[in-house]
Every structure is written in C-alpha cells, then in structure tokens.
Amino acid sequence: xxxxxxxxxxxxxxxxxxxxxxxxxxxxxANEKLVxxxxxxxxxxxxxxxxxxxxxxxxxxxxAATPFLDGRxxxxxxxxxxKMPFKVKVxxxxxxxxxxxxxxxxxxxxxxxxxxxxxxxxxxxLNVQTGDWVMALxxxxxxxTRDEMxxxxxxxxxxxxxxxxxxGAFEVPFHGDVLYLDTITNNPGxxxxxIINRKGELLGLIGKEFRNTQTDTWVNYAMPLNTKAExxxxxxxxxxxxxxxxxxxxxxxxxxSERPEVRETKGPTAYTGIIFVPRVVERTPPYxxxxxxxxxxxxxxxxxxxxxxxxDGEPVYSTDTFRDLLKRYSPGDKVxxxxxxxxxxxxxxxxxxPLPKR
Amino acid sequence: xxxxxxMVGLLSLGLAAGFLAVTPAKPVAAADPAKEAExxxxxxxxxxxxxxxxxxxxxFSRDPRGSIAGGGSGVxxxxxxxxxxxxxxxxxxxxxxxxFACGMPNGELYDAVTVGVDRGGxxxxxxxxxxxxxxxxxxxxxxxxxxxxxxDWTMIMGNAQLLSTDFTPSVSFGLVSGVNxxxxxxxxxxxxxxxxxTTANQGNSGGPIFNMKGQVVGLVFGGAPxxxxxxxxxxxYGLPINMAKNFLGHMRGGLFSDHATLGATVSSQASxxxxxxxxxxxxxxxxxxxxxxxxxEGDELLNFAGRPLTSVNQFKSALxxxxxxxxxxxxxxxxxxxxxxxxxxxxxxPAVVKKKDAPPGGPGGGAPPKPRAFGxxxxxxxxxxxxxxxxxxxxxxxxxxxxxxxxGDYSPLTGEWVWTGTYDRDMRGGxxxxxxxxxxxxxxxxxxxxxxxxxxxxxTYKLNxxxxxxxxxxLSEPPFSGGLMMAAYQYRRFLTLGAKGSEREACHFAGxxxxxxxxxxxxxxxxxxxxxxxxxxxxxxxxxxxxKWYYYKAALNPQHKDKPLYPDGTLFAAEVTVSxxxxxxxxxxxxxxxxxxxxxxxxxxVRNGDKRYAMFNVKVTTLK
Numbered sequence: 001x002x003x004x005x006x007x008x009x010x011x012x013x014x015x016x017x018x019x020x021x022x023x024x025x026x027x028x029x030a031n032e033k034l035v036x037x038x039x040x041x042x043x044x045x046x047x048x049x050x051x052x053x054x055x056x057x058x059x060x061x062x063x064a065a066t067p068f069l070d071g072r073x074x075x076x077x078x079x080x081x082x083k084m085p086f087k088v089k090v091x092x093x094x095x096x097x098x099x100x101x102x103x104x105x106x107x108x109x110x111x112x113x114x115x116x117x118x119x120x121x122x123x124x125x126l127n128v129q130t131g132d133w134v135m136a137l138x139x140x141x142x143x144x145t146r147d148e149m150x151x152x153x154x155x156x157x158x159x160x161x162x163x164x165x166x167x168g169a170f171e172v173p174f175h176g177d178v179l180y181l182d183t184i185t186n187n188p189g190x191x192x193x194x195i196i197n198r199k200g201e202l203l204g205l206i207g208k209e210f211r212n213t214q215t216d217t218w219v220n221y222a223m224p225l226n227t228k229a230e231x232x233x234x235x236x237x238x239x240x241x242x243x244x245x246x247x248x249x250x251x252x253x254x255x256x257s258e259r260p261e262v263r264e265t266k267g268p269t270a271y272t273g274i275i276f277v278p279r280v281v282e283r284t285p286p287y288x289x290x291x292x293x294x295x296x297x298x299x300x301x302x303x304x305x306x307x308x309x310x311x312d313g314e315p316v317y318s319t320d321t322f323r324d325l326l327k328r329y330s331p332g333d334k335v336x337x338x339x340x341x342x343x344x345x346x347x348x349x350x351x352x353x354p355l356p357k358r
Numbered sequence: 359x360x361x362x363x364x365m366v367g368l369l370s371l372g373l374a375a376g377f378l379a380v381t382p383a384k385p386v387a388a389a390d391p392a393k394e395a396e397x398x399x400x401x402x403x404x405x406x407x408x409x410x411x412x413x414x415x416x417x418f419s420r421d422p423r424g425s426i427a428g429g430g431s432g433v434x435x436x437x438x439x440x441x442x443x444x445x446x447x448x449x450x451x452x453x454x455x456x457x458f459a460c461g462m463p464n465g466e467l468y469d470a471v472t473v474g475v476d477r478g479g480x481x482x483x484x485x486x487x488x489x490x491x492x493x494x495x496x497x498x499x500x501x502x503x504x505x506x507x508x509x510d511w512t513m514i515m516g517n518a519q520l521l522s523t524d525f526t527p528s529v530s531f532g533l534v535s536g537v538n539x540x541x542x543x544x545x546x547x548x549x550x551x552x553x554x555x556t557t558a559n560q561g562n563s564g565g566p567i568f569n570m571k572g573q574v575v576g577l578v579f580g581g582a583p584x585x586x587x588x589x590x591x592x593x594x595y596g597l598p599i600n601m602a603k604n605f606l607g608h609m610r611g612g613l614f615s616d617h618a619t620l621g622a623t624v625s626s627q628a629s630x631x632x633x634x635x636x637x638x639x640x641x642x643x644x645x646x647x648x649x650x651x652x653x654x655e656g657d658e659l660l661n662f663a664g665r666p667l668t669s670v671n672q673f674k675s676a677l678x679x680x681x682x683x684x685x686x687x688x689x690x691x692x693x694x695x696x697x698x699x700x701x702x703x704x705x706x707x708p709a710v711v712k713k714k715d716a717p718p719g720g721p722g723g724g725a726p727p728k729p730r731a732f733g734x735x736x737x738x739x740x741x742x743x744x745x746x747x748x749x750x751x752x753x754x755x756x757x758x759x760x761x762x763x764x765x766g767d768y769s770p771l772t773g774e775w776v777w778t779g780t781y782d783r784d785m786r787g788g789x790x791x792x793x794x795x796x797x798x799x800x801x802x803x804x805x806x807x808x809x810x811x812x813x814x815x816x817x818t819y820k821l822n823x824x825x826x827x828x829x830x831x832x833l834s835e836p837p838f839s840g841g842l843m844m845a846a847y848q849y850r851r852f853l854t855l856g857a858k859g860s861e862r863e864a865c866h867f868a869g870x871x872x873x874x875x876x877x878x879x880x881x882x883x884x885x886x887x888x889x890x891x892x893x894x895x896x897x898x899x900x901x902x903x904x905x906k907w908y909y910y911k912a913a914l915n916p917q918h919k920d921k922p923l924y925p926d927g928t929l930f931a932a933e934v935t936v937s938x939x940x941x942x943x944x945x946x947x948x949x950x951x952x953x954x955x956x957x958x959x960x961x962x963x964v965r966n967g968d969k970r971y972a973m974f975n976v977k978v979t980t981l982k
Contacts (some may be wrong), residue, residue, distance in 0.1 A: 024509030031508075081635055081668055112942060135509070135533075141593060143539055143553065146626075146635060146669040149534040152508045153555040153592055183555060184592030219591075 006308065026200040027152040028297055032115045034150055034194055035061060036077040037086075037100075039068030043220045051138045051150065051193035052076065052100060053205065054215055055119040059084070059102030059112045059284055060250035062119065063192030064208050065091050069098055074104070078114070081147030090249040094229040094257045096174040097205065099249040107230055117194075119250075123225040123243020125234035128203050132157045136222070137183040138193025138206055150193070155183035155220075165219050166192040167208035176227040181220045186210070195222040205242065216333075223317075231257045270331045273297035274308075276319040283318040288339075300348045302339065309345065310338035331355075399570075403513070403529055406572040408496035409434045411441050411486070412461035412517035413470070413564065415450075418730050419893050428531045430495045430529070431516030431565025432576055436488075437494040439486035440610065442563030442602060444579050445475050447484040450729045454746055457735035460486050461517075461525030464494075471735030472799030474746045478617030478678070478706070480548065481516030481602045482564075482577045483609035485750075487734040498566060500799075503537075504600035506552060510534045510637025514556045514578055517578045527565070531554030531685065540671035540678075541595055543580070549678025552596040554574045563717070575599050601679035607870025607894065607914075608681055612750035615869065618682040618703030623647025624659060626670050645939045647702035649924075650967060654692060661689035664887065682706070684871055687886040693803065697705040699968055700874060746864075751934060755867040758894055758909055759856055763926030766956030768853035772795070773982035775850050779960075781814060784970035788815035792843075792973060794850050809841040813838060814972075824901055833903075833936040840943030840966035844935035849945070864899035871895050873908050873931045875946065876963070880970045891915055893931065905934040924950065928957065941967040947976045955977060 052061035191207035204222040273295020369602035430447035455952030536553035567576035576596035742748035799807040821843040859864040893908035908931035912922035945960035
C-alpha cells in the first residue's frame with residue numbers, strides 16, 4: 001500500500017513537473033499586439049513588407065527603419081484582419097528604427113483601442129540574459145495576411161553584444177548591444193517583429209537582414225528595448241534607450257539626431273566586368289553590350305546580347321536595378337545571376353572582384 | 359563478538375546502500391522539471407521511432423544491381439505495412455516509381471511498392487512487403503492536425519540528408535510557427551500547410567511531424583530556400599495529417615486522386631480603405647453543383663466545411679484539403695438572408711494541373727527513362743490508366759464486394775424484381791410498385807431487353823433503359839426524381855452482375871466519401887456534420903450511366919463506436935447520374951430486414967438535388 005502511494009506521488013510529481021506548454025497561448029496573445037506592414041515598391045530589390053509592434057492603444061507602432069517606409073501607399077493589417085493606412089512619424093537612424101502612426105480612414109471614426117505593449121514599462125523591467133529561451137514573432141516571407149497569425153519561432157539568446165554588420169557594402173548605422181539568436185529569425189519581412197519571453201513580455205525588436213562584417217555570414221539578432229544609442233541633438237550628446245526613444249517619439253517629443261541619414265548613394269565597390277547597353281531610358285533593359293576581358297563576367301562565360309533576368313534571386317528590371325543591386329555586395333562575394341540567351345535561361349555564378357584601378 | 363560486529367556492519371552497509379539508492383531519485387524527479395521533460399522526450403522518441411521509415415529510390419540505368427538514386431522518409435500507419443510519404447518522393451519526372459527499398463529503425467531493409475497518391479496534397483502511400491507472410495509492422499498513431507496551434511512543440515523524424523545508413527532516423531525538435539498556411543511555390547501550391555521552425559532537410563521529405571503525445575500531425579514536404587540558398591531558413595512546411603486522412607481511402611485503393619474546386623471563383627472584396635473583408639462569389643461555372651444549388655454572383659461565402667472564410671488564403675486552405683466529388687456544407691449570405699447547403703466539389707480541370715506540374719529544374723531534355731519495378735514489391739505492381747496501382751484497387755473492390763455478398767448474394771436472381779408498398783411525396787402518397795423485367799426486344803425479337811415499370815398511385819411510368827436515342831427528360835423520369843427508373847435498373851444490374859455489369863472494366867473502388875443521412879421527417883439537419891457518415895464507394899458505368907454505390911464501414915465512423923449503424927459491407931446509399939449537367943438520383947436504403955437469407959431494405963428515400971423526391975415504405979420485395 002505504501003508502495004502504491006509512493007508511486008502515485010511520483011506520478012503526480014512527474015506530471016506537474018513536466019514543462020507544460022504555455023508557448024501557444026503566449027504566442028497568440030502577443031500576436032494580438034503585432035501588425036503586418038505593407039508598402040509599394042519592391043523595385044529596388046528590397047521587400048515591400050514587414051512587421052510592427054503596437055505600442056499605444058491609439059495605434060503607434062515601433063518597427064525597423066526598412067526602406068519601403070520611404071514609399072507611398074503604406075498599409076497595415078491588424079491582427080483581427082482590418083486593413084488600415086499608416087504614416088511614418090519618426091525615423092531615427094541612430095536606432096535604425098521607426099515609429100509609425102495608424103491613420104483612420106474616416107475622420108470622424110472613434111479612436112482606436114488596440115491591445116498594445118507598454119513600451120516604457122517593458123523597457124524598465126527588461127531582464128534578458130544569454131542562454132534565455134525566447135520567441136520571435138514576425139511576418140517573415142509575407143506568409144500571413146489579414147487575420148492570419150504571424151510566424152512564431154523559438155530561439156535562444158546565444159550572446160549579447162555590439163552589432164557589427166553590413167548590408168551590401170554599407171555598414172549598419174546602429175552599433176549598440178543586440179541579442180544574438182540561434183534561430184534564423186532575420187528573414188525577409190521579419191524586420192520590426194517582436195522578441196518575447198515565455199511570459200509574453202516584450203524584450204526586443206527584430207532587426208533588418210544584415211551580414212556580419214567579420215565572417216560575412218547572415219546575422220540573426222534583435223535589438224533589446226534597453227539597448228542604448230548616443231544621440232547628437234543640437235551639438236549635445238545624449239544617451240537614450242530604444243524604449244525611451246519609442247516612448248518619446250510616439251508622444252511627438254523626439255528631436256531627430258543630426259547625423260545625416262546613411263543613404264546608399266555611392267557607386268558599387270564590386271566589379272563584374274559587364275558593360276550594358278547605353279542607358280537611353282529610365283528602364284533600359286539590362287542587355288549586355290560588352291564584357292571586359294579577364295573580368296569576372298568573362299571568366300563566368302557571359303556574352304554580349306545576354307539579358308540579365310535575376311541577380312541573386314532578385315528580378316533585374318533595368319540597368320539601374322542591376323547597379324543598385326550590385327551596391328549591396330562587396331568584392332569577394334559570390335552572386336548567382338540568371339540570364340536569357342536566345343530562348344534559354346541560364347544560371348551563372350559570378351565572383352565579384354575589387355574595382356580595377358584605371 | 360566478531361560475528362555480531364560483522365552482522366551489524368553488513369546491516370548498516372545495507373541500509374547505507376539502500377539510502378544511497380533511494381535518495382538521488384527524489385530530487386531528480388521533483389526538483390528538475392527540465393530534466394524530467396528531457397527524459398519524457400527521450401522516452402517518447404524511443405516509443406515512436408520504430409514506425410519511421412527511410413525510403414530509398416533505386417536506379418538501374420548504370421548498375422544492374424541498382425544504386426541509390428535518392429530517397430525520403432515515411433511513417434507506417436497500419437500494421438500490414440502501409441506507409442505515408444510525399445508524392446514528390448514517389449514521382450519520377452511525371453512517372454510513378456513503382457518500387458522502393460525501405461529501411462526500418464530495427465536495421466532491416468524491406469521491399470516496398472507504391473499503392474496510391476494524392477498529387478495535389480503531395481502525399482503518397484507505399485506498402486512495405488513483410489519478409490514472412492503475416493509479419494506485422496510497428497505503427498504510428500495519427501493525431502488531429504486541427505488542434506495544432508502556433509507555439510506547440512513538434513518533433514520531426516526522418517532520413518535527413520539520407521544520413522540514416524543504419525536506418526535510425528534523425529530527430530529534430532521545434533515549434534509550430536503557423537497553421538492553415540497557403541504556400542505558393544510557383545510550380546506547386548500547397549493549402550492548409552503547417553509551418554514550423556523545426557529543422558528539416560532534404561531527405562526529411564515525407565517524414566512524420568509528431569506532436570508531443572507522439573501522434574503524427576503532419577508530413578514534411580518542403581521549406582522556403584529563399585535567396586540565401588540555404589536549406590534551413592527557419593521556415594519549413596508540412597502537410598496536415600487531416601488532409602492526408604481525407605485521402606487515405608483513395609490512396610489505399612490505388613487511385614491517382616485529385617483535389618477539387620468549388621466551381622465558383624471567389625475574391626475578397628474590400629475597398630482600399632475598408633476594414634471589412636467579404637468573400638464574394640465572382641463567377642459560377644456552368645454545370646457546377648454550386649450553380650445548381652442556386653449560388654450566384656455576389657453571394658458572400660461565410661463558412662466552408664466548418665471553417666469561417668476570412669481571406670482568399672483561408673478559402674483556399676479550407677477547400678484544398680478535400681478530394682473531388684466530396685459533398686461538403688457551405689454557408690453563404692445573400693442580402694440579409696443566411697443560407698446553408700451541401701455542395702459537391704468539382705475536379706480541377708486537367709489543363710490547370712498540367713501547367714502547374716512543370717518541374718522546377720527547367721528543361722531536362724525529355725522524360726526520364728521509365729523506372730523499373732524490382733524486388734518483392736514488383737508482383738504487387740499493376741499499371742492501368744487513371745490509377746496509381748490497379749492491383750490495390752482490385753484488391754479493395756473485391757474485398758468490399760465479398761463483404762457485401764455475406765449480407766446477400768443476388769447473383770442468381772437475374773429475373774423479375776418487384777417492390778410494392780406505400781410512398782409519401784409532398785403530402786401526397788399512396789401505393790407504389792416498381793417492376794424490372796426482361797421483355798421481348800421489339801427491335802430484335804430473338805432477344806430480350808430490360809423494362810422498368812413504376813406505378814405511383816394512379817400514374818404509371820415505363821422506361822426501356824437500353825433503348826437508343828432516349829432524351830435526358832425520358833431518362834430522368836419520373837419528373838423531379840433525377841431518374842428513379844434508371845436508378846432501379848442500375849441497382850438490379852449491379853447487385854446481380856457485380857463488377858461484370860460495367861462495360862470497359864469501369865467498375866472500380868472510388869475511395870471514401872461522406873454521405874449525409876437526412877432526418878426521416880424530411881427536414882434539414884441542424885448541422886450537416888451531425889448526419890455525416892463516411893462510406894466506401896464503388897463506381898460503375900453501364901449504358902453510359904455512371905453510378906456510385908456507398909457501403910458502410912464501422913471503422914470509418916468512430917462516432918458510431920458503441921453502436922454501428924449497419925453491418926460492414928451494407929449498401930446504404932447510391933447515386934445514379936443520367937446526365938452530367940443535372941443532379942443525380944440519390945437512393946438511401948434503411949430499415950434492413952432479413953428475407954430469405956438477404957438483408958433487404960424496407961425504407962428507401964429518393965432524393966434529387968437538395969430535396970427529397972419521395973420516401974418509399976417497402977412491404978413486399980420479390981426477387982426472382
């Protein structure tokens with residue numbers, strides 16, 4: 001009899017000790033405070049979709065400073081499936097983040113009362129350490145629309161450290177502490193998504209897709225709410241956290257830093273050896289006119305009259321697109337391009353080289 | 359003294375040993391839930407692993423003994439060795455690979471044969487051949503993929519990168535990232551997919567996705583390789599096991615099954631600034647069942663097969679998990695009125711399927727050489743146009759007809775058949791008589807021809823079903839029945855002749871379909887799901903009239919677990935289609951009584967479209 005009781009006790013202990021499953025509940029609760037962002041564009045080889053975090057009941061949103069925010073026709077889908085226009089309130093390059101504001105289509109509409117993350121409180125009580133299990137929620141690959149739930153991934157914080165990354169040849173403007181994650185979270189469209197802990201508390205913002213400057217691998221990271229940046233305001237340097245920025249910016253109290261926004265205006269630093277037909281109209285089709293001898297293009301077997309269709313998976317609409325895309329790469333990178341020769345599509349791999357000195 | 363000391367020493371040692379053995383167990387169980395969970399997981403893996411299969415494709419073009427030319431994973435769901443995998447594991451550039459070599463985690467290699475496929479759902483069934491007749495295989499339990507939620511834990515097992523050279527599957531562990539996903543890969547689209555962050559690689563294809571109860575909730579089919587060209591991008595897709603369940607009967611019967619369309623195009627109507635989405639019918643295909651049910655352009659679709667429709671993706675996911683010809687409930691709104699009805703799904707047109715079938719690899723210079731059947735599976739491989747493997751179709755069909763024969767052998771009764779009794783029709787009623795007999799053929803006096811007589815009260819109808827040049831109106835008599843006399847004739851023909859009653863070997867097993875048993879008082883059921891019964895279907899075609907015969911099977915209807923409706927093999931419903939552009943005549947048999955060693959129905963409901971034509975209460979059946 002005593003044995004029986006002992007076994008029963010053990011059984012009880014085992015079942016209550018089992019890691020029961022709060023993840024699905026936590027994830028769907030967090031999903032109610034996140035939005036899917038859409039913009040026009042996609043012509044510059046960048047995605048025109050992303051993710052955002054609702055930080056006020058009236059519809060302020062924290063997201064990453066993704067390029068499509070510069071465009072027009074900005075729309076978002078609320079978790080209940082409603083479609084709303086929004087505008088950009090602040091873009092802060094020092095945080096590489098943006099604050100958005102939902103615009104109610106009807107002027108006389110009642111104010112929104114959305115579920116939201118209290119960014120100030122979340123920033124103040126933030127506690128995240130290396131080795132913590134977290135969840136990432138985002139609309140990566142634009143797989144969800146309307147009221148469909150965002151993608152949820154589980155990840156471990158593998159390190160907390162400074163971000164040293166680049167996009168193409170350009171260094172990332174933000175250099176503060178980030179959470180490095182062991183799961184492939186930073187996919188197309190994931191930027192602006194949320195990192196939460198098992199209790200559903202907001203920990204950070206999923207960043208844009210970048211490569212590590214040292215190893216050239218893609219980094220998976222998020223900016224914790226307490227990450228700091230030094231902001232240059234009227235010649236005075238002040239330090240703020242991401243949460244403080246978001247809180248001030250949504251109240252309209254943020255003074256934008258004086259650092260010039262990093263724009264990808266420089267020419268490419270990598271060299272292919274392709275010379276296109278003359279750019280007579282804005283959308284000149286990318287037909288190859290000539291190939292430099294001994295260039296990467298010559299080695300790869302490209303020929304005059306080839307039409308470039310894709311550049312590393314991105315459609316190439318014009319000679320301008322090709323130039324823009326090339327700017328995102330550095331010498332030493334290997335890119336896949338697809339060309340049309342006659343009726344055939346051919347994939348060719350190019351080893352980019354440094355620009356030859358002329 | 360010495361002795362005593364020794365005793366004490368031994369005793370204390372024993373105690374100490376006992377103490378040591380007991381104490382560490384406690385803290386492990388109580389204080390370390392993480393360890394506990396890990397142990398649970400390890401034990402679970404041990405339990406479910408034996409049913410996971412490594413599937414290998416063999417190529418004989420270079421080496422006559424055959425070399426491994428690829429493969430995938432699978433999971434056994436039946437102790438006879440029926441195993442689920444992906445269609446794309448079985449597909450060989452548009453041709454079906456007939457046989458495989460399959461490795462089991464016990465280290466044994468088995469021969470296997472392809473049974474049936476569902477191309478649209480990327481699912482296939484293969485069968486492992488036991489080494490000794492009667493040997494059984496370990497089986498994985500199937501779960502309910504509709505209960506999966508984002509954030510649930512999953513385990514994927516399989517032959518990742520074909521690494522399982524000792525046939526022990528790799529295990530990976532992760533979260534469900536999304537459910538009901540609509541995924542368009544360009545060359546193929548997938549509906550209702552499970553999205554996960556669990557690692558799956560090439561070779562995992564077709565392998566099981568387990569929930570933490572160890573039940574199969576899905577099968578791996580692919581990932582989103584993305585622009586980085588990496589295999590694992592944190593996003594993988596699986597097909598839900600509930601979709602595969604809808605096709606299990608089709609696949610087990612060797613069919614090459616097809617997904618379906620509603621027969622109407624639908625778009626989400628919302629103005630640019632609007633915040634409300636409506637799923638609105640754009641266009642209704644001519645001759646579609648949905649059109650005959652009265653659905654018109656502008657109707658708003660609300661719910662399909664129990665799922666609310668809130669986006670085009672959701673509509674595609676709700677529709678994309680069913681085989682063609684299934685009847686499913688649809689709720690729609692017109693103006694302020696909410697209506698619901700059953701719609702019969704249409705086959706996707708072959709032209710569309712063909713276009714989508716283009717392989718992603720691009721032009722490869724013609725079709726690859728035909729794969730060869732090898733090993734013990736080869737003798738179970740039988741090609742026939744329109745089927746994956748006709749061997750299994752014949753096998754299931756004959757087993758089903760044999761079951762039915764136990765409830766009544768009609769093969770000697772090729773003479774006159776007469777039913778008499780009373781009928782009810784729209785508040786009217788009276789006596790009825792149905793007679794099928796063979797009369798002298800006026801065109802060829804040496805021969806006989808069948809003739810059907812139907813008397814309903816004072817009205818009498820006659821049909822000579824084989825007469826040339828009958829119009830659809832004549833074939834459909836009596837009016838509004840959809841062709842009751844033709845149905846009665848087909849019924850006698852099928853019961854007496856069985857498979858031989860169809861021309862051109864058209865009689866085949868047509869999978870599993872839902873049948874809805876409407877309330878006896880002729881009212882509409884509250885919920886169609888409540889009156890749904892799954893049936894095994896045999897399809898016949900005689901005199902260019904196709905018919906479907908529905909057989910009861912308790913195993914398909916867990917809702918009747920305590921009390922099956924009928925014995926297995928009972929023919930309880932039928933559908934006879936005299937013209938493809940009108941609703942078939944439906945027959946529902948009940949109130950079975952044993953007469954002369956045969957279970958004969960004494961109540962026959964006749965329906966057409968969504969209406970009851972009449973209820974027949976049979977008093978006397980005379981079969982000669």
